[in-house]
Amino acid sequence: MSSTIVIGAQWGDEGKGKIVDIFAEKADLVVRFQGGNNAGHTLVIGDQKTVLHHIPSGILRPEVQCILAGGVVVDPEVCLREIKALTEKGVLSREGQLVIGAECSVITSYHRTLDAAREGSLEGTKIGTTGRGIGPCYEDRVARRSIFVRDLLDRKGLEAKLTQNLHEKNVLLSHYGAQTFSVEELLDELLAFGEALRPYVADANALVRNALQDGKKVLFEGAQGTLLDVGLGTYPYVTSSHTVSASACVGAGIKPQALTSIFGITKAYCTRVGEGPFPTELHGDVGEELRKLGHEFGSTTGRPRRCGWLDLVGLKYAAEVNGLTSIAITKLDVLSGFDQLKVCTGYLDKNSRPISEPPLDARELEGVSPVYEELAGWSEDLTQCRTWADLPKSARDYIEFIEAKVGVPVDLISVGPDREATFWRHA
Structure with a gap:
């Protein structure tokens, strides 16, 4: 490695x-x-x-x-x-x-405030941002006005950048009716952070x-x-x-x-946090069961995750754009107890024509219909499995099906949250 x-x-x-x-x-x-x-x-x-x-x-x-x-x-x-x-x-x-x-680049108070203000202004079209100021901070980098960690150690340079940035940011914040900021209140705070990070x-x-x-x-x-x-x-x-x-x-x-x-990491099923299209999303009892068994709540926001069947169209796309050499499958244990498992192997557009990979325009992806293949489930508890041979045949068949469709070997399997509940497919 x-x-x-x-x-x-x-x-x-x-x-x-x-x-x-x-x-x-x-x-x-x-x-x-x-x-x-x-x-x-x-x-x-x-x-x-x-x-x-x-x-x-x-x-x-x-x-x-x-x-x-x-x-x-x-x-x-x-x-x-x-x-x-x-x-x-x-x-x-x-x-x-x-x-x-x-x-x-450094995320500041005005980045977080602007992020939240923008999201709050979107009626019915929210992006689902975490509100942590990530987007506005990256915007400043592209606009060549970023404050870097090194700037937190340079009072004069930091003051100049804050003066330049707040001239624009306060106009935007005022537009949204949000809190504005002064150079003085941010300068000492950021310099103190810089000393602590030094x-x-x-x-x-x-x-x-x-x-x-x-x-x-x-x-x-x-x-x-x-x-x-x-x-x-x-x-x-x-x-x-x-x-x-x-x-x-x-x-x-x-x-x-x-x-x-x-290494590409995928769950044995799919989840998504926030807004946006999700072709295999389950809205009924099965989706709720996956959420409960998988403890599907965001680590950063605490928001409940949307759950659905495994989407191999998306996974194959990920394999291609990343150049995956191996796949690790997590939470295989969550699927125990389902008699039948569905796996999405294709999409149909709104005219029922097949689509080979996910459309990147969310409006187009929202209109697709998943094409499913069904596989046999298993009832055994997988949390104590530590080798490929320990898995029930249906679980091994499920993984081999994924490999065949995606074209990338599954080399690592996780059957629980602990370090020990993970094993290599091959020695």
């Missing part, structure tokens, strides 16, 4: 954090390369549950260095709160264990490149999922960053040749 990427192959919430934690046992570095604290990765080690938003899931491996690379947007208040909690637990315990890129700040992208050149094992952790990619997802119901594997090259400043394996 010289460089492995873990990518969400659905709409996020696939269990990437758990898989990263497992892979991190053999890694030297774990690197987040996009997104912000709109991510929510839940890890269960014994009876200890840890929910991470900013900090990479490898942090529970004390020997691993965890890095927020330049493609990440950082809310310093949230990040410091997370650092404090991990330090108090004894998880974050040594110098250099966590590095925050000086080149990460021990962790470094040129993260250079550190990652040097590690790869030195032959170290680097694990890249994606946030959200492929179908939420701002350019390749179901627009406009997407996140504000590129969530696919190629984003690791840009977000961490590495060459494409450095990538050696790409």
Whole structure:
């Protein structure tokens, strides 16, 4: 594993954090390369549950260095709160264990306020944003007015950027009837955050490149999922960053040749949080049962997740755009007890014509009808399975069906939240 990427192959919430934690046992570095604290990765080690938003899931491996690379947007208040909690637990315990890129963009109070104000103004067309200010922060980067983590250590430069930004942002906030901000009230606050973050700040992208050149094992952790990619997802119901594997090259400043394996993480069924089309969504008792059995509530927002049957059209699309070399299937145990399982293997458009891959325009995707194939279910409890042979035949058939349709091997299977409830398909 010289460089492995873990990518969400659905709409996020696939269990990437758990898989990263497992892979991190053999890694030297774990690197987040996009997104912000709109991510929510839940890890269960014994009876200890840890929910991470900013900090990479490898942090529970004390020997691993965890890095927020330049493609990440950082809310310093949230990040410091997370650092404090991990330090108090004894998880974050040594110098250099966590590095925050000086080149990460900073989420401020006006980003969060603008995010919430915009969403609140959308009558009947809400995007379903987490309201964490992620989108407005990325907007500032594209508009070449971003405040970076390094700016929090430079009073004069930070004051100049705040003056420039608030000239525009306060006009927007006033338009929405939202709170406006002054340079003075934000300057001291952000400088204080900068001083608190100073021990962790470094040129993260250079550190990652040097590690790869030195032959170290680097694990890249994606946030959200492929179908939420701002350019390749179901627009406009997407996140504000590129969530696919190629984003690791840009977000961490590495060459494409450095990538050696790409793991796509998928649940054994589908979920989605927030608004947007969801072709296999189940609105009745079966959907409620999946939500209950899978404990499907957002790690970041607490919102109940929408649940549905596994969508192989979307999964195959994710395999192609990410260049997946392997698939990890999580929550296979949740499907125990269903006599029959449906799997979406195709779409029909509104004229009943077949569609080979998901339309990226949400309006078109909302009009498709899923084509299902039915497979036999199983009644056995899978939570104690630790090998391929331990699985009932119907569960093995289900996985082999996925492999055949997607064209990518399923190499890792998870049957519960604990580290131990995960096993390799092959030795």
